[in-house]
Amino acid sequence: MEFFRQLWEVGRYLPMLLRASTVNLELLGALLVIGFLIGTLVALLQVYGGRFLGTVAYIYEWVFRSVPALVLLFLFYFGPSEFGWYISPFLAASLALGLRSSAYQSQIFRGAIQAIPTGQMLAARALGMSRVQALLHVILPQAFRLAIPGWSNEFSSVVKDTTLAYVVTLNEIMRYAKIIMDRRYDLAMATFIMVALIFLFFTYSGNWLLGQMERRFRIPGLQMPGASGTVL
Amino acid sequence: MNALLVVEDVHKRYGKEEVLKGVSFQVEKGETKVIIGPSGTGKSTLLRCINRLTEPDRGRVWLDGVEVTSPKTNINRIRAQIGFVFQDFNLFTHLTALDNVRLGPMRVKGMKKDEATRLAQEELARVGLADKADAYPAELSGGQQQRVSIARALAMNPKLILFDEPTSALDPELIGEVLQVMIKLAQEGMTMVVVTHEMGFARSVADEIIFMEKGVIVEQGPPAQLFSSPKHPRTAEFLRKITELYGGEG
Ligand SMILES: Nc1ncnc2c1ncn2[C@@H]1O[C@H](COP(=O)(O)OP(=O)(O)O)[C@@H](O)[C@H]1O
Ligand SMILES: [Mg+2]
Numbered sequence: 370m371e372f373f374r375q376l377w378e379v380g381r382y383l384p385m386l387l388r389a390s391t392v393n394l395e396l397l398g399a400l401l402v403i404g405f406l407i408g409t410l411v412a413l414l415q416v417y418g419g420r421f422l423g424t425v426a427y428i429y430e431w432v433f434r435s436v437p438a439l440v441l442l443f444l445f446y447f448g449p450s451e452f453g454w455y456i457s458p459f460l461a462a463s464l465a466l467g468l469r470s471s472a473y474q475s476q477i478f479r480g481a482i483q484a485i486p487t488g489q490m491l492a493a494r495a496l497g498m499s500r501v502q503a504l505l506h507v508i509l510p511q512a513f514r515l516a517i518p519g520w521s522n523e524f525s526s527v528v529k530d531t532t533l534a535y536v537v538t539l540n541e542i543m544r545y546a547k548i549i550m551d552r553r554y555d556l557a558m559a560t561f562i563m564v565a566l567i568f569l570f571f572t573y574s575g576n577w578l579l580g581q582m583e584r585r586f587r588i589p590g591l592q593m594p595g596a597s598g599t600v601l
Numbered sequence: 602m603n604a605l606l607v608v609e610d611v612h613k614r615y616g617k618e619e620v621l622k623g624v625s626f627q628v629e630k631g632e633t634k635v636i637i638g639p640s641g642t643g644k645s646t647l648l649r650c651i652n653r654l655t656e657p658d659r660g661r662v663w664l665d666g667v668e669v670t671s672p673k674t675n676i677n678r679i680r681a682q683i684g685f686v687f688q689d690f691n692l693f694t695h696l697t698a699l700d701n702v703r704l705g706p707m708r709v710k711g712m713k714k715d716e717a718t719r720l721a722q723e724e725l726a727r728v729g730l731a732d733k734a735d736a737y738p739a740e741l742s743g744g745q746q747q748r749v750s751i752a753r754a755l756a757m758n759p760k761l762i763l764f765d766e767p768t769s770a771l772d773p774e775l776i777g778e779v780l781q782v783m784i785k786l787a788q789e790g791m792t793m794v795v796v797t798h799e800m801g802f803a804r805s806v807a808d809e810i811i812f813m814e815k816g817v818i819v820e821q822g823p824p825a826q827l828f829s830s831p832k833h834p835r836t837a838e839f840l841r842k843i844t845e846l847y848g849g850e851g
Binding site: 398498589590 | 678683708738753
C-alpha cells in the first residue's frame with residue numbers, strides 16, 4: 370500500500386517527467402535521421418562502392434558497433450573541447466548515438482538491398498537508367514520496405530539509448546528523475562517505475578506505428594526471402 | 602553500314618572460359634533474327650554484350666550508325682533505344698503494371714506524368730492487358746508478367762528489342778499468349794533479335810535464323826533453308842534434338 374501511495378505522490382512530478390521526455394523524443398528523432406541517412410549511404414557503399422569505399426564503409430560500421438555507447442557519448446561531448454570547440458549536449462548526443470545507430474541501420478539496409486534479386490538492377494539499367502536512378506527508383510524503394518521489421522528492432526533499442534545522454538548533461542528524463550530522487554529519496558523506486566512506464570509507452574506506440582507503416586506499404590510479392598506471409 | 606544493328610567480332614571471356622569467340626552478324630531494320638543453340642553456348646551473353654549489360658572484351662557493336670562499344674558513347678542513351686526482355690521478366694516488384702511501363706519514359710526520357718500514363722495505358726492495351734494496369738507483378742501470371750515486360754520495352758519506343766528466351770520460364774499453356782504478342786510486333790515491323798527454343802515461332806516469324814554453338818555462329822540462313830537442308834551437321838543434330846524435346850511447332 371505504501372508503494373502505491375509513493376507512486377501517487379510521484380504523479381505530481383509526472384508533468385515534469387513528461388516534459389523532460391520530449392527532449393528524449395527530440396534526441397530520438399535527430400539520431401534516427403542521422404542514423405537513417407548515414408546508414409543508407411554506408412549500406413550503399415558496402416554493396417556498390419567497390420573495393421576501397423566498400424572497405425572504408427565496413428570499417429566504419431565495425432568501429433561504431435564495437436565502441437560502447439557511453440564511450441562514444443563522452444568522446445563526442447568532451448572531445449571537441451580539447452580543440453577549443455564547444456558542442457552542445459544535444460548535438461553531441463545526437464552525433465554519438467546517431468552515428469552508432471547508422472552502423473546498425475547500415476547492417477539492416479545492406480541485408481535488405483542484398484535480398485533484392487539482381488534482375489531488378491539489370492532491368493533498370495537495360496531501360497537506360499543510370500546506376501543512381503536505378504538505386505533511387507528501383508532498389509531503395511524495395512529495400513526500405515524489406516527493412517521495416519529490422520528497423521523496428523533498431524528503433525526499440527535506440528529509444529532506450531536516449532537516456533544515456535544523461536551522462537553528457539542533457540536535460541532529459543533521467544536527469545529530472547535524478548533530481549526528484551535527490552529531493553525525495555523515498556520516492557526513488559516509484560520515480561523510476563514511472564520512467565519505465567513512459568518508455569514502455571514510447572516503445573509500444575513506436576512499434577505500433579511501424580507495424581501500421583509496414584502494412585500500409587506492403588506490396589504483394591515483396592518480402593524478405595524466407596519471411597513468412599502469403600503472396601497475393 | 603546500313604544495317605540497324607551491326608555486331609562485329611565480339612569476344613567475351615569469363616575466367617578461363619571463352620564464352621564468345623568472335624561473333625559477327627547484322628540486323629536490318631524491320632527484321633526478326635532468331636538465335637538458337639544449346640544452353641551454355643553464350644546466347645544470353647551475346648545479347649547482353651549488345652547493350653553492354655555485359656562488357657565485351659573485344660569487338661564492336663553499332664546501333665543505327667552509332668558505335669555502342671565506343672568509350673565516348675553515353676551507354677544509357679543507347680540502352681534507352683534497345684528494349685530488353687528477360688527470361689524471368691524482371692518486372693519491378695514494388696510497382697504496378699502501369700508504373701512498370703511508365704517508369705522508363707518518365708525517368709529516362711523525362712516524359713510528363715500524364716503523357717507517360719497515357720502511353721503506358723496504350724502499351725498495356727497493345728499486349729492485351731489494359732485491365733491489369735493496377736496489378737502488381739505478383740498478382741499476374743507468368744505470361745501476363747512477360748507481356749507487361751514487353752509493354753515496358755515498347756514504351757521506350759525502341760529501335761530494336763532483344764528477347765532472351767522470353768517463354769522459357771513459362772508454363773506451356775502460357776507460352777502462346779506471349780508468342781502472339783511477339784508475332785504481332787514482328788508483323789508491325791519491329792526489329793527484333795530473339796533467343797528462343799520455340800522452333801514454330803522461329804520457322805514462321807524469323808527472317809533469318811542464327812545457330813550458335815560454343816561461342817561461335819555455326820550457321821545462319823532463312824528458316825526454310827536452315828530447317829530443310831542445314832549445311833552443317835551440328836545444326837542438323839541440334840534441330841533434331843530440339844524437335845524431340847519441344848516438338849516441331851513449339
Ligand atoms: N556472369 C558470369 N560469370 C561467369 N560465367 C558466366 C557468367 N554469365 C555466363 N557465364 C558462363 O558463360 C557461359 C555462357 O552462358 P550464357 O551466355 O548464359 O549461355 P546461354 O544463354 O547460351 O545458355 C556459361 O558457361 C555460363 O556459365
Ligand atoms: Mg541464356
